[in-house]
Amino acid sequence: MEQVPTDRLENFPVTFFAVVMGMLGLTLATHAAETAFGTGGVISMIVLAVSVAIMAAVAMLYTAKVFRHRPAVVEEWSHPVKVAFFPTISISTLLLAVAILPYSIGAAHVLWIVGTIAQGILTLSVIANWIGHRTFQQMHLGPAWFIPAVGNVIVPVAGAMLGYQEISWLFFSAGLMFWIILLTLVMNRLIFHDPLPARLLPTLVILIAPPAVAFIAYFRMTGEIDAFSRILLNSGYVFAAVVATQARKFSGLPFALSWWALSFPVAALTIASFLYAGQASSPAHEFVAGFLLAALVAIVAMLLVRTARAIASRRICLPE
Template identity: 60%
Template sequence: MQGGQMMARAQAGVAAEARLAHFPVTFFAIGMGMMGLTLALRAGEAAFALGPEASRAALLVSLALLGLVALGYLAKGLLHPAAVAAEWRHPVRIAFFPAISISLLLLSVALLEEQPEAARLVWMAGTALQGVLALSVIGAWIGHRSFQQGQLTPAWFIPAVGNVIVPLAGVRLGHPELSWLFFSGGLIFWIVLLTLVMNRLMFHEPLPGKMVPTLMILVAPPAVSFLAWLRLTGEVGAFGHILLSIAYVFALIVASQAAKFTRMPFALSWWALSFPLAALTIASFAYAAAAGSAPHRLIGAGLLGLLLLVVAGLVLRTGLGIWRREICIAE
């Protein structure tokens, strides 16, 4: 009896080790999504002159989830470095590594109002890490490694999105030149990658099932770029109008494909819905404030309601997937 219990515990330990080895870097998309929700709630509170209770609660939950994900991936890096290296060599998963620095940059924005010194430290760490990761990922893309057309997905936008997030706190913290540098780099790579991704979507095989939700990432670069442009220049301007309009156009394109989503099995890639939707929500509220546009404030409110439903569904489905042990398994 005792021997059987020992064997069962040993088998459980092996299973836990295996799950840790398959702990995916895409878990950091949860951190991006939750931080995006926090900032969207804050934008909604400002738009309707509400108290900060909801955004503060969301920030605490976001910090807890991000901390758990970071600890889990750190443990994977220490115990299974070969598995981390395999994710870095993966043609799709490599693009998710900058989600780590993006989460830090979003956290700096969330802390900016109430904890400016903490925001400064987090922003500096996030900016340095974003620079290293963006250059490393781009270096891998243009290095000696060969990528197939079918390996190109909207997830490749993530490193570019990270760059345009830098100005959101960077300008307020007194680093306009560095903010312009990251904004410019992110903008040019967004344009380059947009051409490549649209070519892949139009003229090659459809995205595999698990990657279909990453279509929503198309919305993030123009939406975040609009917010960065507004922070850098202090006004919407013609270019700001173009960026926000592009974000709305891509949102409508993705909405036209929504029927496909209902036929797809759940995977962590579904978290790709959250941050772009949050970015579009914040951009709508920001335009409403800058231009005094009541319709955009209503658009922002509608998007915020949708975002809350989407994130609630993702949290519940992710929790169910963990309970059923459908996540962190070999593919």
């Protein structure tokens, strides 16, 4: 990834961590496919290396922004929409822990602890921001508000395998509870109020992520495919179908970092489908997982090209 010009560091957005989430999602989806088809782990290791490089670049740039342009960071934190993207930092750390777990339990353990603590702090801080001393309007509410909830249900994915059952259930419960609450609010906003701004329309895909990730987390904690887990997985498919009905609205929209919202939810549903296919010996779900993986690869490839072009033409990290 090319370095953002120094004079634009002040405008380097926290939403860039959505790029990291998308790449790590692709890493985990590729690994799930390799496990399902028994093809080894070369491709997923390559994608992981690229993802780590991108994550390091984004983390260094945003850290530099924190020290050099702190008022701009405070402004993002005060923004009614951007504040929901701050947990993408802890989510990226948790996803990296999951991705590294097959190769180094020690490194994954450290990353999981750091990510879990950060996720807890950021979740409580964002919620405190929501219910604090500010008045939010319906136009501020959108699918991006699911991001803190998604982060909580990611905690058990590695946490359960590392032996942290009670902490995993704590975060899972919090994530599930806030997903249900926010789902009601977001659907009310989408149905009864003004449509999402064009720039945020791709965030509709985030609707898919909470139930898909919750299915993976629930299985990691229980080791079972039961009625509740089937409800979670099929809820992901239902939301995917709902989003598909709106897909034509995406055509012609100008590129923005919000387009990276397309990637991680599709990756989560891909991984969930491979997991269910393996546990239930379901060829139908394996076919769906393969189809979703192909779509995910095409989506990420498109997003990488569009992002690179935007950086090269200096049409990114502009004042809003």
